[in-house]
Amino acid sequence: GEDVEQSLFLSVREGDSSVINCTYTDSSSTYLYWYKQEPGAGLQLLTYIFSNMDMKQDQRLTVLLNKKDKHLSLRIADTQTGDSAIYFCAVDNTNAGKSTFGDGTTLTVKP
Amino acid sequence: DAGITQSPRYKITETGRQVTLMCHQTWSHSYMFWYRQDLGHGLRLIYYSAAADITDKGEVPDGYVVSRSKTENFPLTLESATRSQTSVYFCASSDRPGQGADGYTFGSGTRLTVV
Numbered sequence: 001g002e003d004v005e006q007s008l009f010l011s012v013r014e015g016d017s018s019v020i021n022c023t024y025t026d027s028s029s030t031y032l033y034w035y036k037q038e039p040g041a042g043l044q045l046l047t048y049i050f051s052n053m054d055m056k057q058d059q060r061l062t063v064l065l066n067k068k069d070k071h072l073s074l075r076i077a078d079t080q081t082g083d084s085a086i087y088f089c090a091v092d093n094t095n096a097g098k099s100t101f102g103d104g105t106t107l108t109v110k111p
Numbered sequence: 112d113a114g115i116t117q118s119p120r121y122k123i124t125e126t127g128r129q130v131t132l133m134c135h136q137t138w139s140h141s142y143m144f145w146y147r148q149d150l151g152h153g154l155r156l157i158y159y160s161a162a163a164d165i166t167d168k169g170e171v172p173d174g175y176v177v178s179r180s181k182t183e184n185f186p187l188t189l190e191s192a193t194r195s196q197t198s199v200y201f202c203a204s205s206d207r208p209g210q211g212a213d214g215y216t217f218g219s220g221t222r223l224t225v226v
Contacts, residue, residue: 033214042201042217097142097161098208099215103153
């Protein structure tokens with residue numbers, strides 16, 4: 001089945017850029033997502049990218065998709081302490097009717 | 112308000128007891144999902160449902176039972192709770208998994224402790 005992998009931890013200084021990476025195995029995925037989970041809360045959809053796009057920008061967030069390498073990344077510009085959270089990459093598996101989630105990357109932003 | 116509601120928010124139960132976690136959504140989404148979240152394991156899919164009266168196993172279904180008699184409700188039952196089922200449980204819903212930009216909508220979770 002589909003496999004989605006992320007590094008587990010990332011630590012940055014406030015004001016720096018953060019880049020969270022994700023690799024996946026299913027090349028037929030049509031939608032790829034980033035979710036954010038704050039402490040004690042459920043996951044919230046942060047952004048998505050459609051498979052025919054290379055890049056999507058939404059304010060401080062930039063999503064890059066390299067379909068050849070099956071690599072997805074989320075860049076957060078001017079990272080703030082409020083960005084500290086767990087970020088999950090998720091990839092749609094149309095045939096299975098569900099998404100596959102990575103294990104999440106815990107982002108810590110130091111003042 | 113529209114959304115997805117899980118209850119209870121916190122639950123402590125004893126080993127061997129039956130416990131039911133509730134999930135209710137007002138979006139009329141076709142698909143509903145149950146995940147458990149444990150440190151070091153990310154999200155693991157327990158069961159999911161494509162529509163009322165249609166359910167399917169996920170990665171870790173053993174020890175759990177689900178039902179979906181109505182589109183809006185998807186309760187998860189632990190038939191005989193074990194300490195290994197101590198976890199945070201998340202319910203999610205989606206209108207068109209794999210076909211839409213909306214992704215999943217998640218509930219706030221139920222933190223279950225089995226003592």
